[in-house]
Amino acid sequence: MRRGRGLHAAGAGPERYQGYGRGLRGISLAVLQALEDGLEKADADPSVKAVMICGENGKFSAGADIRGFSSPNRQGPSLAALVSLIESSKKPVVAAIEGIALGGGLEVALGCHYRVAHVKARMGLPEVTLGLLPGAEGTQRLPRLIGVPAALDMITTGKHISAHEALKLGLVDEVVEANTVEAAMHLANQVIGQPLGPRRLSLRPVPPLPDTDGFLRAARLRVRERARGCLAPELCVQAVRAATELPFSAGVRRERELFVELLSSGQARALQYAFFAERAVRRWSAPGGAASHGAAPRPLRSAAVIGLGTMGRGIVTCLVKANIPVVALEQNLEYLNVGRKAVMLLLEREAKKMEQDAQALDFHNPARLQFTVDFDLLRDVDLVIEAVFEDMALKKEIFHKLSRICKPEALLCTNTSALDIDEIASATSRPEQVIGTHFFSPAHVMRLLEIIYGRHTSPTAIATAMQLARALRKVGVVVGNCFGFVGNRMMFPYVEQAVFLLEEGSRPEEVDQVLEDFGFKIGPFRMSDLAGLDVGWRSRQGQGLTGPSVPAGTPARQRLGRRYSPLPDLLCESGRFGQKSGTGWYRYERAGGRTATPDPGVHSLLAQYRHTHGIRPRHIDQEEILERCLFALINEGFAILAEGIAAGPEHLDVIYINGYGWPRHRGGPMFYAATVGLPRVLARLQHHSQAHPDVPGLRPSAFLEKLVAMGNPPLKEWMSYLSQQSPRL
Numbered sequence: 001m002r003r004g005r006g007l008h009a010a011g012a013g014p015e016r017y018q019g020y021g022r023g024l025r026g027i028s029l030a031v032l033q034a035l036e037d038g039l040e041k042a043d044a045d046p047s048v049k050a051v052m053i054c055g056e057n058g059k060f061s062a063g064a065d066i067r068g069f070s071s072p073n074r075q076g077p078s079l080a081a082l083v084s085l086i087e088s089s090k091k092p093v094v095a096a097i098e099g100i101a102l103g104g105g106l107e108v109a110l111g112c113h114y115r116v117a118h119v120k121a122r123m124g125l126p127e128v129t130l131g132l133l134p135g136a137e138g139t140q141r142l143p144r145l146i147g148v149p150a151a152l153d154m155i156t157t158g159k160h161i162s163a164h165e166a167l168k169l170g171l172v173d174e175v176v177e178a179n180t181v182e183a184a185m186h187l188a189n190q191v192i193g194q195p196l197g198p199r200r201l202s203l204r205p206v207p208p209l210p211d212t213d214g215f216l217r218a219a220r221l222r223v224r225e226r227a228r229g230c231l232a233p234e235l236c237v238q239a240v241r242a243a244t245e246l247p248f249s250a251g252v253r254r255e256r257e258l259f260v261e262l263l264s265s266g267q268a269r270a271l272q273y274a275f276f277a278e279r280a281v282r283r284w285s286a287p288g289g290a291a292s293h294g295a296a297p298r299p300l301r302s303a304a305v306i307g308l309g310t311m312g313r314g315i316v317t318c319l320v321k322a323n324i325p326v327v328a329l330e331q332n333l334e335y336l337n338v339g340r341k342a343v344m345l346l347l348e349r350e351a352k353k354m355e356q357d358a359q360a361l362d363f364h365n366p367a368r369l370q371f372t373v374d375f376d377l378l379r380d381v382d383l384v385i386e387a388v389f390e391d392m393a394l395k396k397e398i399f400h401k402l403s404r405i406c407k408p409e410a411l412l413c414t415n416t417s418a419l420d421i422d423e424i425a426s427a428t429s430r431p432e433q434v435i436g437t438h439f440f441s442p443a444h445v446m447r448l449l450e451i452i453y454g455r456h457t458s459p460t461a462i463a464t465a466m467q468l469a470r471a472l473r474k475v476g477v478v479v480g481n482c483f484g485f486v487g488n489r490m491m492f493p494y495v496e497q498a499v500f501l502l503e504e505g506s507r508p509e510e511v512d513q514v515l516e517d518f519g520f521k522i523g524p525f526r527m528s529d530l531a532g533l534d535v536g537w538r539s540r541q542g543q544g545l546t547g548p549s550v551p552a553g554t555p556a557r558q559r560l561g562r563r564y565s566p567l568p569d570l571l572c573e574s575g576r577f578g579q580k581s582g583t584g585w586y587r588y589e590r591a592g593g594r595t596a597t598p599d600p601g602v603h604s605l606l607a608q609y610r611h612t613h614g615i616r617p618r619h620i621d622q623e624e625i626l627e628r629c630l631f632a633l634i635n636e637g638f639a640i641l642a643e644g645i646a647a648g649p650e651h652l653d654v655i656y657i658n659g660y661g662w663p664r665h666r667g668g669p670m671f672y673a674a675t676v677g678l679p680r681v682l683a684r685l686q687h688h689s690q691a692h693p694d695v696p697g698l699r700p701s702a703f704l705e706k707l708v709a710m711g712n713p714p715l716k717e718w719m720s721y722l723s724q725q726s727p728r729l
């Protein structure tokens, strides 16, 4: 074999990475063309006896260029044709898989006659996460190689597997610890002259199962249930079914039809937008021109968590999982012992899960996790996350103490879902080190971390908090400081509309059903029951909206000149706190139960309430439920953008997808608004606002009105229409 540039012998790989990490590119037309030319040359050159395909810079391939799927001029050589060309080569072709082989990259490897992987390589077919299926004949080749169950699992989940798993499945022929390219060339030399027929996957039958049809029917039901309206997983199952029922070439035709159906479904565009939005939010900007490119994070070698309630326990668990030594602090020994037990239980569970991936979790070592009631142990940590309950006075007291005890460069984070970061920072002598880190429950599971800068927060502090998100494998989104920040602020008008709909005639289960059919993991009432109705109740009491501080004579359904619903307060007053008490908007099998059943008690409470307030109930259709809840949420999103609380619509969308169960295949609320069309969103808000003039949440935001007046520009251009960049950005 000869080694040189190009493909024949051991030439350059299937793609060229232009700076992996910052500018990783997918397989481009130029790469496809180069591979095709190289293969043809190799086949025609009698001095070449075998071919080896590898990537550059230690990465085999991240697959097709995702941006190309939405490009209007998709033309040129096709990846599927190239894979067939590789497979039909008269000389053995060996793939040397280093780093990653994903999507079209793995399909290229499947066209090769042999595959050698580096021990650290990861492989997968993540197309389903982009709303597609492996459309370069991957759905037809993979089941022939590793069987239907394993292929279906990889194709419908998009998960990445390790080289060892790939070897176990028979996806690769060899795993090496040393030089993969050398090993692949060695294998290529060994197999010269051996028959290639058995190595061509398109010629193999799919290994039969005792009941393939039954297996695929069950799989289809399973993915449909899990996918909540997302098309791609189900069409992936159909494509694999084609592999089991049709000859290879007919299967490929079916795969292509299904691919085109997905490509034109709109969901693919939304999922690809979400992919890039999650990467775009890594670039942040803050007041005074501070931005990600100019700020370096401080090292995070140790951390402390204050408060071992539900949130604190989850946060400790994430930190331990990220290998950051933690000091966990409670106010007294009784709470500390309860918290310690709960944390250890969580960690035991996580350790079991990680064992399956051959990873170990070290949490019995006191150098990595210690429990204390002594604030002095926080003296040297790089980072403190305060996670006590939402009480401003308590938080300020803790921050005052922290600013006296912690080393000057320590990052001081408050886990709050709504409170004013500036007020908390004012209790310290170093407000530039104070930042909000809003974790979502359960904190060791949910991917979102809302990072809130205050008026004085330094760029270094923001960069360090973003670094923390990355270390915890979370999606960090930097936002400005306002009540509820981005996520909860948009949630308030959404939940408010849901409750108004109950006043007017709906039932909790009807509203939830409509929003769950839209794709939300759970509707607003199930969500409120899960979170605990007392949380909002306490907050409303604090704001003087309910309880003894409401002035006598205030109309029951009005506060500060706007419509108000006391329904959630009435529920709490009768001891209905949601799942924890066994009753809320639904009833549960017991206190702490999770199975929600529609509650006749709530239905009669609603009937009584409407009667008391002279409300004639009406039938409210699905469209009105959807529009009022979603458009109120989106409308708040436009106000947030106009105020400069978030740098762009992608930030809002990433927050909603990762923290609030917004269906990813709908791209996030702002992307959804763009899909519906801003003129329609505006017109429907105007309509509902006219019907409910006392509800400010339905009054169209001036920014939305402006965008419509400017001709409904694409989402990417929205921010350029703000009359002046907000002073916050």
Ligand SMILES: CC(C)(COP(=O)(O)OP(=O)(O)OC[C@H]1O[C@@H](n2cnc3c(N)ncnc32)[C@H](O)[C@@H]1OP(=O)(O)O)[C@@H](O)C(=O)NCCC(=O)NCCSC(=O)/C=C/CCCCCCCCCCCCC(=O)O
Residues within 6 Å of the ligand: 020, 021, 022, 023, 024, 025, 026, 027, 062, 063, 064, 065, 066, 067, 074, 079, 080, 100, 102, 103, 104, 105, 126, 127, 130, 133, 134, 135, 136, 256, 259, 260, 263, 276, 279, 280
């Ligand atoms: C794991 C990663 C690869 C790396 O992760 P990490 O190290 O954290 O780095 P990132 O920050 O994520 O990425 C760095 C930058 O690189 C960009 N990037 C990454 N991958 C791609 C890609 N595949 N394409 C484009 N850009 C990519 C990323 O955005 C970052 O840049 P920036 O910071 O945003 O500027 C991780 O990146 C990852 O998971 N990547 C995605 C991997 C993936 O999903 N691959 C699959 C891609 S889809 C595919 O391969 C499909 C192949 C089949 C095509 C078959 C076509 C058949 C056509 C049939 C008939 C069609 C008829 C049409 C008829 C008609 O005309 O309509």
